[in-house]
């Protein structure tokens with residue numbers, strides 16, 4: 001009888017301990033150091049808001065708890081990795097957790113590649129990736145050249161001291177680059193391009209409000225305005241898709257939109273992925289261009305060294321081509337240091353269906369795992385004086401001993417890194433070589449340029465510059 005009582009008591013104690021151990025809202029389901037939820041419903045989302053952004057929150061989290069740390073996204077435990085050695089353990093993981101990107105769904109749609117995992121995600125990448133592969137890139141140089149020269153002419157026509165809204169101009173330029181190269185000449189027509197840009201602004205401004213926690217109520221004028229603008233963007237993409245379906249180009253002239261059209265995809269997937277690639281394509285590159293020119297304008301020695309390289313490699317007139325682009329070594333260092341210093345894309349994420357071991361801890365199955373790319377890009381153990389803009393960090397001699405996963409601004413895991421990384425390097429190289437060969441840049445006095453970190457890092461306010469034509 002006593003034996004039975006001891007067994008029963010032990011069993012009940014074990015059961016209670018197990019329930020407490022696994023109860024959501026308790027951090028006991030993992031040994032990973034980290035935050036307790038500040039709120040039973042919202043977890044640490046409030047702390048994230050107070051930090052300013054997820055990136056700033058992660059900087060603090062890792063400073064306090066180390067290279068692997070945990071926190072609560074609402075009632076979901078989330079793990080963050082903040083060191084290249086830990087990235088290594090996630091190098092093969094493909095699937096992305098939906099939860100952390102759910103906020104973008106009203107704009108990009110639930111069928112976006114952003115949410116596609118397993119066989120579906122891999123099949124899509126296999127279908128879409130060649131549009132931004134090494135061979136495809138060769139067709140885009142002339143488009144970038146034409147757009148860069150157009151921008152240079154516009155700046156040249158501006159009177160000496162006229163203030164230029166750098167961010168607006170660079171986002172516009174990057175939008176033209178992705179639409180023309182991926183969707184064809186329909187976007188050459190300003191009548192298509194300008195309203196598209198305006199509708200995009202309406203949707204994006206509303207998305208920024210949503211990401212800060214302000215959602216429109218169903219049927220409200222705000223929601224109607226958002227849906228109307230989104231509908232118009234979809235209608236434009238639908239019109240372009242129909243035109244390309246009715247007038248198919250020869251195989252060697254196929255663009256991304258033709259791949260979508262030929263893929264015989266459900267209409268919703270076509271619209272989602274067309275819009276998703278477009279947004280991912282210009283938001284990122286537009287901000288990379290903005291930050292690069294901001295750093296060039298504020299670092300005269302960098303500006304002059306770059307100008308000299310452009311003259312040495314291209315002379316006064318030559319264009320960037322697939323054959324000479326690799327000679328623009330210093331320009332590439334500037335782009336890489338900009339991606340690092342401005343943390344253009346601060347984080348990525350993955351999850352696994354199984355329990356996994358990372359950094360000596362068990363990560364329970366289905367737990368979203370953040371790749372804190374930006375935390376690593378600002379880690380002073382890897383990058384001394386991390387806030388200093390110094391392209392020499394990427395000089396071949398200075399890079400050779402660095403861990404290969406220390407610089408991964410386009411992500412690194414599971415063959416699912418950013419599909420647009422080559423595109424971005426080529427477009428920004430062509431644009432900057434045209435603009436920096438012709439102009440000197442000056443930041444208008446009295447501005448304090450601060451970053452605003454979302455899924456992409458942009459300047460919190462417009463950056464105003466003036467330009468002087470070089471002799």
Ligand code: HEM
Pocket residue numbers: 096113114115125132276277278280281282284285288339344345347348349409410411412413416417418419420421423424
């Ligand atoms: C400065 C430029 C860019 C940066 C820093 C950047 C960064 C990133 C990062 C960090 C990811 C997440 C990767 C991961 O989960 O491991 C990503 C994904 C993605 N990027 Fe980019 N990107 C840039 C330019 C572009 C361009 C030009 C395009 C379009 C051609 C593009 C399209 C995408 C798409 C569609 C995804 C999601 C892919 C998927 O779900 O498999 N990006 N990007």
